Every structure is written in C-alpha cells, then in structure tokens.
Amino acid sequence: MITHDITDRFRTAANVVVPGTLIKDTQFSLFEAVGALEVGDPKMDSGCLELGESPEEQFDLNSPLLPEELLWLMDQLLNREVAWLTGYPLSQTLFTSVHIDRLLWPDPKTLDESTFVRNDAAQATNLPHAILRAFCLLLVKSCSLVLTMVTEQHYYEEEDFTTQLFNRELLHRFSSESILENAQYALQVLQSANFESEVSTALAGRIRLRCEILQMLVHHAAGQSIDDTSFQAMHDIFDQVQSTSSFGVEVKDAFSTKLQRRLASTVPPRPMVTVSMDQVWTFWHQMLYDCQNIFSVHAAGHSQDLLTAYQLFAYSCPQPSPYPRALLQSFLTLNSMVASRLEPLHFLEEDLRSLTLPASPLLSTSRKDYGTPFFGKSEIAKNMQGFVDKVEHYFITVYRVFCLNACRIRRTFCHALVEWDAIQGEMEEIDSLIQSLSLEQPSLPPGSSQPAFSFSLSSWVYHHKLTIHRLTIQTGIQQMIYAPHELAGMHYYLASICGIHLNHLERMCHFVVDRDTAIKQSDFRVDIKAKGAAECKMALDRLFRQYAWIKATNLVASALHIIFVVLNRWKIFSVSKPLYSNDALRYEIRMKPFLNLVIPELMSPEEFAHETNMQQSSTEVLLDEAARLSASAKKAWEEVSKTSWNIFPLDEAPYVRTGTDGQASVLDTKWNDDVKGCVRASIAAGICVVKLKKAMHDEAWKEKAKKEAMLPGPGDKGRWHQWWLVPALP
Amino acid sequence: MSNEQVRPSAPVPTTLPLSEIGKLIQSNPPNISYIQYDISLEPKYLPQIRALISKDLSEPYSIYVYRYFLYQWPELCFIAIDTTTSENDLVAVVICKLERHRGGPMRGYIAMLATQEMHRGRGLAKTLVSKAIDLMIAKNADEIALETEETNTAAMRLYESLGFLRSKKLHRYYLNGNSAYRLLLYLKPGVGQIPTDDFYDPFGYNDLPPSAQDDPRFPQGQADKDDLFRRGIV
Numbered sequence: 032m033i034t035h036d037i038t039d040r041f042r043t044a045a046n047v048v049v050p051g052t053l054i055k056d057t058q059f060s061l062f063e064a065v066g067a068l069e070v071g072d073p074k075m076d077s078g079c080l081e082l083g084e085s086p087e088e089q090f091d092l093n094s095p096l097l098p099e100e101l102l103w104l105m106d107q108l109l110n111r112e113v114a115w116l117t118g119y120p121l122s123q124t125l126f127t128s129v130h131i132d133r134l135l136w137p138d139p140k141t142l143d144e145s146t147f148v149r150n151d152a153a154q155a156t157n158l159p160h161a162i163l164r165a166f167c168l169l170l171v172k173s174c175s176l177v178l179t180m181v182t183e184q185h186y187y188e189e190e191d192f193t194t195q196l197f198n199r200e201l202l203h204r205f206s207s208e209s210i211l212e213n214a215q216y217a218l219q220v221l222q223s224a225n226f227e228s229e230v231s232t233a234l235a236g237r238i239r240l241r242c243e244i245l246q247m248l249v250h251h252a253a254g255q256s257i258d259d260t261s262f263q264a265m266h267d268i269f270d271q272v273q274s275t276s277s278f279g280v281e282v283k284d285a286f287s288t289k290l291q292r293r294l295a296s297t298v299p300p301r302p303m304v305t306v307s308m309d310q311v312w313t314f315w316h317q318m319l320y321d322c323q324n325i326f327s328v329h330a331a332g333h334s335q336d337l338l339t340a341y342q343l344f345a346y347s348c349p350q351p352s353p354y355p356r357a358l359l360q361s362f363l364t365l366n367s368m369v370a371s372r373l374e375p376l377h378f379l380e381e382d383l384r385s386l387t388l389p390a391s392p393l394l395s396t397s398r399k400d401y402g403t404p405f406f407g408k409s410e411i412a413k414n415m416q417g418f419v420d421k422v423e424h425y426f427i428t429v430y431r432v433f434c435l436n437a438c439r440i441r442r443t444f445c446h447a448l449v450e451w452d453a454i455q456g457e458m459e460e461i462d463s464l465i466q467s468l469s470l471e472q473p474s475l476p477p478g479s480s481q482p483a484f485s486f487s488l489s490s491w492v493y494h495h496k497l498t499i500h501r502l503t504i505q506t507g508i509q510q511m512i513y514a515p516h517e518l519a520g521m522h523y524y525l526a527s528i529c530g531i532h533l534n535h536l537e538r539m540c541h542f543v544v545d546r547d548t549a550i551k552q553s554d555f556r557v558d559i560k561a562k563g564a565a566e567c568k569m570a571l572d573r574l575f576r577q578y579a580w581i582k583a584t585n586l587v588a589s590a591l592h593i594i595f596v597v598l599n600r601w602k603i604f605s606v607s608k609p610l611y612s613n614d615a616l617r618y619e620i621r622m623k624p625f626l627n628l629v630i631p632e633l634m635s636p637e638e639f640a641h642e643t644n645m646q647q648s649s650t651e652v653l654l655d656e657a658a659r660l661s662a663s664a665k666k667a668w669e670e671v672s673k674t675s676w677n678i679f680p681l682d683e684a685p686y687v688r689t690g691t692d693g694q695a696s697v698l699d700t701k702w703n704d705d706v707k708g709c710v711r712a713s714i715a716a717g718i719c720v721v722k723l724k725k726a727m728h729d730e731a732w733k734e735k736a737k738k739e740a741m742l743p744g745p746g747d748k749g750r751w752h753q754w755w756l757v758p759a760l761p
Numbered sequence: 762m763s764n765e766q767v768r769p770s771a772p773v774p775t776t777l778p779l780s781e782i783g784k785l786i787q788s789n790p791p792n793i794s795y796i797q798y799d800i801s802l803e804p805k806y807l808p809q810i811r812a813l814i815s816k817d818l819s820e821p822y823s824i825y826v827y828r829y830f831l832y833q834w835p836e837l838c839f840i841a842i843d844t845t846t847s848e849n850d851l852v853a854v855v856i857c858k859l860e861r862h863r864g865g866p867m868r869g870y871i872a873m874l875a876t877q878e879m880h881r882g883r884g885l886a887k888t889l890v891s892k893a894i895d896l897m898i899a900k901n902a903d904e905i906a907l908e909t910e911e912t913n914t915a916a917m918r919l920y921e922s923l924g925f926l927r928s929k930k931l932h933r934y935y936l937n938g939n940s941a942y943r944l945l946l947y948l949k950p951g952v953g954q955i956p957t958d959d960f961y962d963p964f965g966y967n968d969l970p971p972s973a974q975d976d977p978r979f980p981q982g983q984a985d986k987d988d989l990f991r992r993g994i995v
C-alpha cells in the first residue's frame with residue numbers, strides 16, 4: 032500500500048472555500064450520509080485513538096485463566112449469543128470476544144489450527160484453554176447451523192437477523208461430529224483437572240449444554256426434533272448453569288470493540304450489546320420450548336389444521352424468535368413436502384376438496400373416482416392445471432407469512448390481499464370455462480332469487496382472501512396501528528368483513544350440499560358414493576367451524592364498535608381539532624390496503640362514516656344492543672372453545688408429540704388459551720357496556736374517563752387477547 | 762331518552778383550507794422566538810442543534826447527516842430560541858426534507874424533532890412542526906411522513922393531534938433494537954393512488970435469495986429507502 036499525507040493540500044484547498052459552501056456530489060444520498068464517518072470523532076472513526084491508546088485490544092491470551100474466570104467467559108458468551116439470536120450483528124456481540132476472534136482468524140485450515148494462540152505447543156496442554164476452546168468451537172458451530180437455517184428461509188436482514196460474517200467462516204467446513212468429539216476430550220481433561228468440584232461440575236455442565244444445543248441444531252437441520260429426554264435434560268442443565276452463574280469472576284478486556292477495526296475498516300465503531308443475565312436464561316428456555324413445540328405442527332393431518340397451528344405459533348406471546356420461526360418455515364418445503372405430508376399440489380387439492388370441491392372430478396386426486404366422460408375432459412384438465420400453477424405458490428405463502436415477524440405479517444398481508452384479489456378475477460374466468468365445458472346446472476343459493484353457478488375455484492380464492500382481509504385488520508388492532516379515535520370505524524369494518532365472509536360461507540355450504548345430493552343420487556359404485564358423501568360431510572364440518580369462528584369474531588367486533596362509538600360521542604378518546612387533515616384524507620390513508628380491491632369494494636368515506644357513527648340511533652339503544660352483542664359473543668366463543676384446534680384426525684406420523692405424562696399437547700393448550708382469551712375479552716366488553724350504561728348521565732364520570740380511560744397494550748393487564756382491544760374504563 | 766346523541770360531533774372545518782390551519786395551531790409563549798433556519802446560522806446554531814438532538818440518540822449522527830438536510834432544505838428547518846438568555850440559546854428544533862418519494866408523491870419528511878427538557882409542554886414542538894408543514898403545503902407537498910419509536914407517546918400524540926395516522930409498524934427499526942411506527946399525513950385526495958416505482962417483491966416470487974432483497978447494501982431494493990435512516994429519534 033502506498034500512502035500520501037494530504038493534510039497540507041487539503042488544508043490549502045479548504046481555505047479557499049468560504050464557510051457555508053457545500054461540496055456535495057449530486058448522487059450523495061441520505062443512505063451515504065448516514066453511513067458516513069466523521070474522521071477524528073472517536074464515536075465514529077474506528078481508527079481514532081486517545082493519546083497513548085493502543086490500537087490493539089489489551090488482552091493477553093497466554094495469561095493463565097482461573098476456573099471461575101472460565102465460567103464467567105462462558106456465561107458472557109451465552110449472553111452475547113442471545114443478543115445475536117435476537118438480531119444484533121456479530122460485530123457487536125460474539126465477535127467482540129478476543130477468544131472467538133482468535134479461533135476464527137486467520138481462517139483455520141484444519142480444526143486443530145483453530146486455537147487461541149496459533150502454533151504454540153504450550154497451548155495444547157493448557158487445561159483451561161482446552162476447555163474454553165471446546166466451548167467456543169461448539170458455540171461457533173451452533174451459530175453456523177443457526178445461520179444456515181435462517182438464511183435458507185425468508186427473513187428480513189437487520190430486522191430479524193444480521194448475517195454479516197466479515198469473512199469469518201464460522202467453522203463451516205468442519206463437521207459437527209469432530210467438534211463434539213473434541214468436546215468429549217475436553218470433558219475428560221476437565222475431570223482430570225484439580226478444579227474445585229463445584230466449579231468443575233459447573234464447567235462440565237456448560238460444555239454438555241453446548242453439546243446438547245449443537246446436537247439439537249443438527250437434528251433440526253435434518254428436519255427432526257430431539258427426543259423428550261434430551262429436551263428435558265437441556266432444561267435441567269440450563270437451570271444448573273443459571274444457578275452456578277454467580278461463581279463467575281470477570282476477565283477484564285476479554286471483550287473489546289476494538290476488534291471491530293479488524294472486521295471492517297469502513298464501519299463506525301458500534302457499542303457492544305449484552306442483555307441481562309435473567310434475559311439470557313429466559314430467552315434460552317423460550318427458544319428451546321419454541322423449537323421443540325414447533326414440531327407439533329406435524330400432527331396436523333390437514334391443510335386447515337396446519338394453518339391453525341401456524342397461526343397459533345405466529346400469535347404466541349412472545350412471538351418465537353427468528354430461529355424457531357425459520358425452523359417452522361422450513362417445514363413447508365422439507366424434502367419437497369408440505370409439513371412432511373404432501374406434495375404442494377396434493378396439499379392444495381386437499382384444501383380445495385374440504386372447501387368447495389368435495390368428491391370432484393376436477394381434482395387430480397379424485398378424478399379417477401368421479402370422472403365423467405365429458406367431451407371437454409382434457410380442456411377441463413388444462414384449465415385446472417392453469418389454476419394450480421397460478422395458485423399453489425400463493426397458497427403456501429400464506430403459511431410462510433405466519434413465520435415472519437409480527438410487523439411483516441401485517442404488511443405482507445396488505446400486499447397479499449391485492450394479489451389474491453387479482454387471482455380471484457382470473458379464476459372466475461377459469462370457472463366460467465369449466466362451467467360451460469362441464470355443462471354445470473345453476474342452482475338457487477340461499478337468500479337469492481337468481482339461480483347461480485358454483486364458481487368453485489374463485490369461491491375458494493374468495494374465502495382465503497376474506498381471511499387475509501380480516502387478519503389484516505386484526506393484526507392492525509394487535510399492533511396498535513389504529514389510534515383510539517379510529518377504533519369505532521375499524522371495529523365496524525372488521526365486523527362488516529366478517530359479515531361478508533359469513534354470507535360467502537353460506538353460499539359455499541349451499542353448493543357442497545348440492546354436490547352431496549348429486550353424489551347420493553348418482554350411479555357411482557356404492558363405495559365411491561360413500562367416500563363422496565364423507566368428503567361432503569368433511570367440507571360441511573369445516574365450513575361450519577369457520578362459520579362459528581367468524582360469527583364469534585363478528586359479534587365481539589360489533590360490540591366493540593358500539594363501545595368506541597359511545598366513547599367517541601362522549602369525546603373520551605377524541606382528538607381535538609383543527610387538524611391538517613379531514614375525514615376523507617384520513618380514510619384514504621387508513622384504507623390504502625383495501626382501496627383497489629375489486630371485491631369487496633370499499634365503501635365511500637361518507638357511507639363509512641354513516642355506518643360507523645350510527646347517528647340515527649340513540650346511545651341508549653346502542654348500549655342495549657352492545658349488551659346483547661357481548662353476551663352473544665361470549666356464548667359464541669364458549670361454543671368454539673368446546674372444539675379442538677384440529678378439525679381433522681391427527682396425523683399418525685412418527686413426529687406426533689402429544690405432551691408427555693398425559694398433558695395436553697402444546698397446540699391444545701395454545702388453542703384453549705387463545706379461545707379463552709376471546710371469551711374473556713367478550714366478558715370484558717360486557718363489563719364496559721355496563722359501566723357506560725351507568726355513566727349515561729354522569730358528567731363527572733365522563734370527565735374522569737377522559738383522563739383515565741386507557742387502551743391496554745400488548746401484554747398489559749386487561750388485554751385479554753391480542754386481537755381484542757377492550758378499553759379500560761374507570 | 763337522552764339527547765346528547767343527536768348532537769353531531771363538532772363539524773369538521775372542511776371548508777378551511779389546509780394553509781389556514783397553522784395559525785390556529787401555533788403558539789407564542791413569552792420569551793420564545795421562532796426562526797427559520799439559514800446556512801448563515803450554522804456556526805452559531807449547528808453545534809447546539811447537534812447537542813440537542815444527540816441527547817436522545819443511542820448513537821450519534823455524523824455532521825454529514827445534519828448537513829444533508831440543512832444544506833438541501835434549510836428553509837424546512839425551524840428553531841425556537843430563548844430570548845432571555847444572553848446568547849439566544851436554542852431550545853427546540855425541527856429538521857425536514859421534501860422530495861419526490863420513489864418517483865411518486867411529493868413527500869415531506871420530518872427527520873428530527875426535539876425540545877429541550879426545560880421547555881417541553883409549552884407547544885414549541887407543535888409550533889415548529891406546524892411551521893414546517895405550512896411551508897411544505899405551500900411547496901405543494903402531497904404527503905408528509907416520519908417515524909417514531911413505538912414507545913414515544915409524546916411524539917405520537919403530538920403528530921396525531923396534527924392529523925397524522927400510523928400507517929405501519931417497523932420491526933426493530935432502530936439500531937437499539939426498538940420498533941417504530943411510520944406516521945403519515947395526506948395533504949391532497951388521491952395521494953394513495955399515485956404510482957411509485959416501488960417494486961414490491963413478494964418473497965420467492967422471483968428467484969432472488971430473500972436475503973439479497975433487503976440487503977442494506979442495495980438501497981434500491983429496500984422496502985423503503987427511508988428505512989435506512991434509522992438511528993435514533995428520527
């Protein structure tokens with residue numbers, strides 16, 4: 032490298048420029064401004080040193096380590112690993128460890144070369160170092176497996192995970208076996224050492240813990256869970272590790288941000304990120320539970336139940352961290368099968384069969400049973416193929432969305448909605464073609480005076496689209512996207528989408544019943560007729576279940592709609608005017624995700640305001656209605672709670688883990704908690720209504736409520752369910 | 762039957778043009794003067810602006826970030842000074858920009874806002890923001906956007922009391938790991954329909970590895986370019 036001192040030239044040039052002149056490249060973007068460094072500012076310039084400060088970290092890797100210091104180092108590494116697993120870059124977490132740095136740089140060509148001090152025979156016989164090295168190798172290899180899992184799935188850089196490795200390979204080329212073997216050796220060494228027994232056991236526990244973690248990750252990479260014994264063992268070791276953490280003795284300078292200088296010269300120094308030790312244990316326990324529990328989705332024997340299972344994980348509180356979410360995502364494509372069960376095509380057909388196409392010759396998997404010799408058979412097959420090609424990917428993507436971070440779930444749904452809307456239009460065309468080719472006879476749907484055709488494919492699309500539509504609104508409520516004064520309108524809108532969905536489900540039911548009748552009257556073989564009838568019954572079961580759920584949702588939403596209308600009338604959550612805005616402009620922002628939908632078409636702002644505010648009804652009348660609605664909502668959720676998360680028989684695959692010791696399976700528990708939360712929210716809504724009724728003429732209460740009324744945030748007391756934002760009133 | 766329900770909520774002053782709103786919002790507490798920024802003020806006020814802003818930042822902005830805004834949109838920066846101090850010290854500041862957002866709407870962006878602790882609650886921030894908004898309206902802005910930390914109720918209330926709505930939540934938006942809300946204000950009807958050269962790229966729909974799509978090193982592939990400006994209170 033050739034260097035020139037440009038200080039003088041720069042000073043001379045700068046002197047010519049009058050203060051206030053900006054010399055700026057037109058292409059210089061905000062991105063670059065934010066990334067730019069201020070030379071000479073120690074907070075930004077990683078090359079800037081205090082007078083007499085050494086550019087290198089001070090730590091001497093040859094100095095002997097006490098067993099208690101070893102223990103401290105290990106716990107610190109566990110801590111920084113947690114920070115990394117929650118999304119912070121390696122440069123601010125594990126790569127601030129001098130020990131990790133030396134193991135990985137220069138890039139070791141053999142595992143033996145990966146040591147704290149290279150080419151030093153004395154190191155090999157240094158007991159504490161051998162033990163720490165084993166721990167670090169296990170740690171780094173685990174990181175490598177975590178990274179592979181996450182980056183093979185869809186994730187958001189920096190939001191979920193920061194993958195920058197700074198050319199460090201994370202022992203990618205060395206097998207997990209060789210690293211586990213080395214750990215066994217270290218455990219023997221540890222036994223032979225003359226450490227005080229308590230500390231020695233504590234250290235051995237940490238190495239064993241790391242071995243267990245690595246083995247777990249190796250299993251995950253192969254799509255397998257670990258057995259319950261290892262799982263329990265891991266928790267036990269964690270408890271032991273936690274209880275001995277206080278033995279640790281700090282090792283000064285073992286972690287340093289100065290290492291960042293060697294990682295990348297153009298990045299400003301960034302502070303080390305650590306978490307509290309309590310968070311370390313909580314995080315690890317949670318992550319282990321999440322990983323293990325996530326395998327229970329394999330019990331789902333049907334596309335619908337799988338969707339329920341994915342949702343239950345997505346809306347767990349706290350949401351699983353990035354690694355378990357990636358693991359859950361990986362099941363969608365494991366060995367090219369969806370949840371180890373079906374090829375994507377068959378998975379899609381399973382869903383169609385249980386919604387709009389029971390016993391249908393349109394599905395490749397039923398064609399041979401229900402096939403009828405139309406002359407247009409091959410045309411129909413071609414159109415069906417068109418449908419499958421178009422939709423398969425979008426359908427699997429719905430499951431994938433539930434593996435994203437909560438904010439992205441909502442934002443991705445907003446986009447997905449527009450896509451499903453477009454697909455629906457295209458599918459209507461395919462439906463029409465199939466309709467005429469198959470000489471379908473129209474029939475009279477409920478509440479209609481016009482005979483109609485089944486439109487089975489677009490009807491299926493519409494059903495899923497309405498689900499996405501509802502979830503877009505509900506995740507908005509979950510994430511407190513809506514300001515208090517908007518909640519009347521948004522609950523009205525939620526209830527109205529549910530209403531549309533209920534009508535659609537009735538229509539779907541009608542055509543399934545038609546199909547059932549047709550099968551029963553057909554001259555198919557007896558066993559085929561029986562199978563067809565069973566398929567129709569399954570579809571009806573599923574449609575009823577959907578109906579019950581959405582009806583219950585509709586009732587709570589309607590009750591809350593009124594509650595917020597009344598609060599608005601009493602100006603309890605209102606914003607003062609004037610504003611740089613009006614209702615129509617705000618409506619446009621709020622409804623942006625729905626603005627361009629062909630169906631359901633968005634109502635005008637005036638109509639929306641009219642429906643929301645219900646000016647024509649008195650507050651008394653409204654509150655009576657809300658009391659009735661919240662009572663019905665409670666009953667409806669109680670009905671739902673009598674069912675289980677799965678509609679279809681559980682899959683008998685070897686993966687199925689029904690909880691140990693006769694406990695309910697994880698999904699049963701999650702489901703029950705979820706529905707119970709909805710029951711409680713309905714009760715809370717009822718209580719709200721009672722309070723409001725009492726306060727009808729109580730102006731003092733209203734003034735008090737203006738100050739004290741609150742919306743419980745996620746995790747707050749009184750937030751009975753993420754979906755349901757019941758106001759806390761005095 | 763009570764009669765309070767028949768009374769419609771206070772009529773929205775829809776007839777009032779947006780350019781008239783500012784007057785109703787801005788306040789003039791004693792001993793405070795508002796000044797529109799100008800490059801010539803840099804020697805005196807930039808150090809104070811930096812000091813005030815960086816108080817609430819986990820990590821400092823470089824001088825380039827300040828100059829990026831202050832040189833390109835000096836007029837969209839407003840400061841409040843305390844006239845009782847001998848040096849007319851700075852007590853509050855707002856820094857903004859205004860440009861076309863991804864080839865679509867003319868977007869005002871409120872980048873930084875802070876009031877010195879002693880002077881909070883006196884309407885300074887609201888007045889400064891209002892002045893900036895007035896100028897953006899005069900310069901034909903279609904919309905105004907900003908981000909604020911999800912726990913920053915003071916800021917959220919302030920913006921919502923001006924008419925902003927939360928449009929989305931941004932996971933781990935700031936370098937300190939906190940999430941943010943994007944807040945949005947439309948100034949004209951139809952802004953939501955102005956096309957942008959936004960390429961929303963639903964994952965897996967093309968064959969890019971997902972990680973590459975949001976790589977910060979490829980800002981043009983970012984879901985939102987402003988997402989890059991994610992350090993502290995902005």
Ligand SMILES: CC(C)(COP(=O)(O)OP(=O)(O)OC[C@H]1O[C@@H](n2cnc3c(N)ncnc32)[C@H](O)[C@@H]1OP(=O)(O)O)[C@@H](O)C(=O)NCCC(=O)NCCS
Binds near residue numbers: 887888910913915
């Ligand atoms: C947010 C901040 C700029 C507000 O400054 P301020 O000058 O005190 O604000 P104002 O007096 O103009 O307040 C205007 C409105 O904001 C809201 N607000 C301000 N402080 C609030 C608080 N502590 N709690 C609740 N609402 C508050 C109120 O709605 C208030 O209107 P009101 O007084 O009529 O009720 C100030 O708290 C600050 O500097 N915070 C740290 C930096 C920061 O968070 N910047 C915002 C980045 S987006």
